[in-house]
Amino acid sequence: MKRTRSISILFAGIFFLITSSLSAAGTYSEGWTVAKLIQFESRGIVFDSYEGTIEVTTVDTSENCDDLKDACYTMVKKKVDFSVRPENADVVNFLSKNLNQEILLQYRIHRIEPIALSTDYEVIGAQIQDKSTPKDLQDKFAVPKSGSKRNFSVTGRILSLEYKGTVVGTWEGFYLDESRGKVHPFSITDEEMANFATKTLKYGVRYYLGMSVAFTTGWRDSHYDLFEINFKAPAGALEPTPKPQPQQ
Known part of the structure; x- marks a missing residue:
């Protein structure tokens, strides 16, 4: 009996290692980001490849600031090298015409660098x-709040949103607080909200973001969870109670 159980555990371990290795071979995250295109060129003699560099917005989470006063974080610009497959002609042509412009990019980050790409x-x-x-x-699009620490509305826009396909997939991103000039990481735990936020990213306008803050992150990267996007009014507003109709 003990031997059978040991064999079962052994096979379970082998299966886990195999599936982990297979999942590691493919894309592990994908998303959208607002970026400035600062370099783009073709390389190669026999086989063309298209490589470039973008500048994206991020933060230094070790910054000494008061999160409870919404004083985090100072905007940090980071350069990222990227590749485009030669057969993706529409993207190649678009990037060639938009050097030094702020654009919206859809991307994939591979666990193992594909042979056809340089990054x-x-x-x-x-x-x-x-x-x-x-x-x-x-x-307005809203989902139930997930945090119990505090909930608030901020005016700004989403700068990036990325789906990380781990055991429990989460969406992670950064938003710009335009009134304070700060950038903050956030998470999305609701798939419908993630889909709506992705559509919202295609618009470079100001709107209201409802953030729900939890005491712990759990499987997320951030304590902040997006619960509402509102183009007309501050997020989290209560719906007015209907007044009773007078008796006839």
Whole structure:
């Protein structure tokens, strides 16, 4: 009996290692980011490859600041090298025409660098953010709050959103607090909210973001969880109670 149990545990361990190795061979994260394109060129003699460098917004989480007063974090610019597959002609042509411009990129980050690429950061889509008010999105989208520490509304916009396909997949990103000039990491734990936030990223306009803050992060990267996007009014507002109709 003990021998059978030991063999079962051994096979379970082998299965875990195999599946882990297989999952590591593919894409482990993908998402969208607002970035400035600062370099893009073709390389190679026999086989063309397209490589470039973008500048993205991030933060230094070791910064000494008071999160309870919404004083975190100072914006930090980071350069990232990327690749585009030669067969992705639309993206290649778009990037060639938009050097030194702020654009919206869709990307994949590979665990193992593909043979056809020079970096593990692959750009698969690119576009200019629409600066007009969205007509194809509802004014408000909200999900239940997940945090019990505090909930608040901030005016700004999402700068990046990335899905990390770990055992429990989460969406991680950065938002810009325009009133304070700060950037803060946040998470999304609701898939429908993540889908709506991705659509919102295509618009470079100001809107209200509802953040729910938890005491612990759990499986997320951030204590902040996005619970509402509102194009018209501050997030988290209570719906007015209907007044009783007078008796006839």
